[in-house]
Amino acid sequence: MSAAEANNVGLEKDVEADRAGAGTNNTVNHTMSAEEHQIAQQAARFGYGPLAHVNTAESRLPAFGGEFQPGLYKPVEGRKFANPAPLGLSAFALTTFVLSLVNMSTRGLTVPNIVVGLAFGYGGLVQLLAGMWEMAVGNTFGATALSSYGGFWIAFGITLTPGGFDIAGQFATSAAPSGAGTPAFNNAMGLFLMGWFIFTTILVLCTLRSTVAFFCLFFFLDLTFLLLGLGYLYNEGGPDTSAPNTKLQKAGGFFGLLAAFAAWYNAFAGMADDSNSFFVVPVAHFPWSATGRARREKTKREQV
Incomplete structure (x- = not known):
């Protein structure tokens, strides 16, 4: 086997490993509640936790009024503009x-x-x-x-x-x-x-x-x-x-x-965030929202 062919085989293995990891991460995302997902994202910034290898810049967080966005919004990390x-x-x-x-x-x-x-x-x-x-x-x-x-x-x-x-x-x-x-x-x-x-x-x-x-x-x-x-x-x-x-x-x-x-x-x-406040402002989610449904599913899993 030539060096080029060996490199191609190695690249294919890397791609397959990335796909397998993405599948695992998707499974983790679906099994975690919204609050657990946010905590995991915070941990991922320091290189540990179930989302340590997830591209958090592409993930979406539950809506709240501080972003003036009723739908799911993107995290602020890497954003070129401040939150207006x-x-x-x-x-x-x-x-x-x-x-x-x-x-x-x-x-x-x-x-x-x-x-x-x-x-x-x-x-x-x-x-x-x-x-x-x-x-x-x-x-x-x-x-x-x-x-x-x-x-x-x-x-x-x-x-x-x-x-x-x-x-x-x-x-x-x-x-x-x-x-x-x-x-x-x-x-x-x-x-x-x-x-x-x-x-x-x-x-x-x-x-x-x-x-x-x-x-x-x-x-x-x-x-x-x-x-x-x-x-x-x-x-x-x-x-x-x-x-x-x-x-x-x-x-x-x-x-x-x-x-x-x-x-x-x-x-x-x-x-208010961890850079200027000692606490995070609580927001109540409707039971029919994405976060509310995630909480109900988590409760059902705990009762099983």
Whole structure:
């Protein structure tokens, strides 16, 4: 046998060994739960454990809100870009937090113009940029959601800006020269918010297989848009009055606060790791999710 033939035989044996090892690794992946798989991946970084020879850069982890990804996402090792989700979530959370407090008439505040600066700078521009970076890292859901809500805050800020495009002034009457607070303006704002309620409902449906914290963020936001939209459409005393429904506004503000804290929770989950935190933020998985099914299968195996 020549040297070339010997080399070819050796290469064929190596390929067969790699295939056998891959088959073994696939079997290991299917028999481990999601938590065990994550621990094994951590161990594999140091060269030991059942996944020590697995290309972890190609594996996929269970979804959670810190990556703003309702489906399985790729690990961050070797990624050229940082995770933009916590930035977008934080921008959304703070702007929503302030507006929700105004909607609840906290400390007697009833005019939401203080939100204009946040709507343009943080909730609008910064969140829009975060959405564009989500597109760069390959997260379609994150890019769509963060960019859309960034556009929402910019549009909301334009609507509330005195003068400017004079949007509120187009609804002016002799009784309310400023235009804001008139029945026509309230109806238009109600339709504007109901459109965002429909969009958020679509996003809620995409989070049903993710984590509880991620689902709650969009569920609370969905209720916020619904209640605020109805509050503008069904004014106190009937459609001819100028004041939005106070009870619906406060209820929308309450769910807005819940959405803001859920966004901050998911943002913290995306930032906290073993390099900057003493603990990992817990996330609850739905029983019908991939992680929930893995847990049930593990329990069944332990009972056998």
